[in-house]
Amino acid sequence: MLYYLAVGRTIVAMLSGMMTTKNKSLLAVLLVSLTGSAWAQLGRQPSVTMASVPLTTTPRATETQVPLDFRVGADFHINSNTPKSEFLIPTTLSIDVPTDIVLGRIAYPPGQDLKFPFSPDETLNVYSGDFTIKVAVHPLHSVVPGKYVMHGTLRYQACDNAQCFPPKTLPVSFEVKVVKEPPAPRHNPAQSPHAHN
Amino acid sequence: MSTPEVPAPNSGNPGLSNSGLSSPPPAPGGRNPLALVVAAVIIAGMLYFGFHAARRTGANGTTSTAKSSVAPDFTLESLDGKSVRLSDLRGKAVLLNFWATWCGPCKIEMPWFVELQNQYGPQGLQIIGVAMDESGKDDIAKFAKEMGVNYPVLLGKEAVGEAYGGVPALPETFFISRDGKIIDRIIGLKGREEIEDSIKKALETQPVTSQVEATPAPPVQAQK
Numbered sequence: 001m002l003y004y005l006a007v008g009r010t011i012v013a014m015l016s017g018m019m020t021t022k023n024k025s026l027l028a029v030l031l032v033s034l035t036g037s038a039w040a041q042l043g044r045q046p047s048v049t050m051a052s053v054p055l056t057t058t059p060r061a062t063e064t065q066v067p068l069d070f071r072v073g074a075d076f077h078i079n080s081n082t083p084k085s086e087f088l089i090p091t092t093l094s095i096d097v098p099t100d101i102v103l104g105r106i107a108y109p110p111g112q113d114l115k116f117p118f119s120p121d122e123t124l125n126v127y128s129g130d131f132t133i134k135v136a137v138h139p140l141h142s143v144v145p146g147k148y149v150m151h152g153t154l155r156y157q158a159c160d161n162a163q164c165f166p167p168k169t170l171p172v173s174f175e176v177k178v179v180k181e182p183p184a185p186r187h188n189p190a191q192s193p194h195a196h197n
Numbered sequence: 198m199s200t201p202e203v204p205a206p207n208s209g210n211p212g213l214s215n216s217g218l219s220s221p222p223p224a225p226g227g228r229n230p231l232a233l234v235v236a237a238v239i240i241a242g243m244l245y246f247g248f249h250a251a252r253r254t255g256a257n258g259t260t261s262t263a264k265s266s267v268a269p270d271f272t273l274e275s276l277d278g279k280s281v282r283l284s285d286l287r288g289k290a291v292l293l294n295f296w297a298t299w300c301g302p303c304k305i306e307m308p309w310f311v312e313l314q315n316q317y318g319p320q321g322l323q324i325i326g327v328a329m330d331e332s333g334k335d336d337i338a339k340f341a342k343e344m345g346v347n348y349p350v351l352l353g354k355e356a357v358g359e360a361y362g363g364v365p366a367l368p369e370t371f372f373i374s375r376d377g378k379i380i381d382r383i384i385g386l387k388g389r390e391e392i393e394d395s396i397k398k399a400l401e402t403q404p405v406t407s408q409v410e411a412t413p414a415p416p417v418q419a420q421k
Contacts (some may be wrong), residue, residue: 045365087298087332087340118302118386157299162385163366164300167331 046158046165047073053174056137059181060145063104063138066174068093070131070154077126078156080111084125088157089167093133095152100143101176104136117161139178147177268293268373269360273327273351276338281325281351284377290317290399291373292324292392295353295364298332298340302386303368307344309389313396314348320400321375324348329358329367374402 051069058064072078079088097103109132111125137150154170268291272282283291294310296303307326314324328337328350341350358364361371372381372395380402381395 087336088301089299116301118305124301159301162302162387163368164297164302165366166297166329167299 046076046078046160046168048078048154048156048158048168048170049073050154050170050172055147055175055177057177057179058137058139059179060139060143061141061181063136064176065104065107065134065136066176068133068135068172068174070127070133070170072128072131072158076158076160077114077116077124077128078158080125080127081108082111082125084123088124089155091127091154091156093135093152093154093172095135095150095172097137097150098143098148100140101148101150101178102138102140104138106136107134109133116159135174137176139176141181143178145178145180147175149173149175266379268371268377268379269357271354271357271360273354273357275349275351276334276341281349283325283373286323286325287377288375288404289321289323290375290396290402291371292322292396292399293327293361293371293373294324295327295329295358295361295367295369297328297330297367298336299330300367304344305386306368306370306392307346309392311345311347313393317396317400322396322400326350327353327357329353329364372396372399374399375404376402377405378402 049071051071053066053068056064056066078091081090081092083090091108093106093108095103095106109127111127113123113125114128115123133154135150139148150173152172154172155167156170157167158165268283270282270284272280275281283293292310292313294303294306296306310324310326314322326341326346326348328341330337330353334352337350337352361369366385368383368386370383370392371379372383374380380399383391383395
């Protein structure tokens with residue numbers, strides 16, 4: 001109760017133009033703690049985020065792998081791409097590519113086999129913390145050199161130790177710079193033996 | 198043939214903003230920073246109290262705010278194709294369990310529910326499972342069969358979940374008294390004993406005798 005009285009007094013003092021340096025410090029501390037508490041309440045929702053992807057340069061007619069780094073929020077896990085039960089929802093990445101850029105294999109990392117309080121007798125294959133999915137892109141010879149943005153979604157279903165959350169999708173995008181393929185090695189025409197002296 | 202896409206200045210990965218990299222200086226005569234701080238405090242306080250009130254739990258992990266409110270009525274289809282209306286179960290203690298086939302913790306509870314239905318069914322307990330799956334009826338039926346479920350499993354609708362607070366995570370279980378009121382609620386996986394205690398409380402309640410009181414609320418329009 002004293003805590004909230006202090007908040008009220010500080011706000012009143014501030015609004016009445018009597019805010020001292022001490023009050024400002026107190027306000028800062030209270031703001032941080034209040035926001036932290038609110039955030040802790042909100043934080044029970046699972047989150048999966050994607051790190052910024054550096055621009056990948058790829059020559060035409062060449063397949064290049066683009067690593068996409070994801071992070072699962074603390075205390076949560078999501079199913080791997082190959083969960084052990086048909087009823088579990090696998091993590092899947094889908095990417096839309098521009099015309100004449102072919103999407104190659106999407107390489108998912110192996111999950112971790114972990115036991116949870118709700119699955120004491122069986123392990124689940126999951127991702128937690130950081131994981132990387134590699135996407136292969138293959139610009140065809142017909143692509144005009146330049147930068148292209150790939151868009152897609154990561155579909156996942158998260159749980160913590162006591163509850164599970166409905167499947168969600170995370171928008172995903174990354175940029176690829178397509179350059180001309182390196183010149184083919186020069187093919188020397190057959191020379192006449194008479195050319196040599 | 199593709200042509201390059203020219204990204205917008207802030208294009209890139211959604212959710213990863215570069216707003217923190219640079220920000221324009223405040224315009225002369227702009228907002229008072231102190232007013233912004235006050236607003237931030239008020240918003241943070243509202244968030245804190247709002248979430249505290251919404252998700253406040255007692256010592257046993259049940260939500261006190263849900264108690265004594267009339268359980269929203271609904272009609273849903275069961276796995277065997279019958280329509281089940283919640284208010285038709287007045288007079289019984291109802292355990293209403295929201296679950297899904299992809300929910301590991303839900304799987305732990307189901308054998309408990311099977312045992313508890315056997316144990317307390319003769320005293321007037323009716324367990325109802327509401328599957329909140331996007332998958333089809335066949336998958337749900339297969340799962341329920343594998344788990345040996347001996348109580349009705351209904352095909353959930355989003356509107357019903359919304360009526361029960363949104364059911365943001367599973368499992369979520371409501372305990373409904375014989376007169377149709379929510380007397381307890383358990384979010385997430387808890388112990389079997391806690392579930393059993395709440396069942397006993399629901400069984401101890403009395404059914405309504407007055408015709409006026411027995412009139413159920415209009416059913417939820419269960420359209421997904």
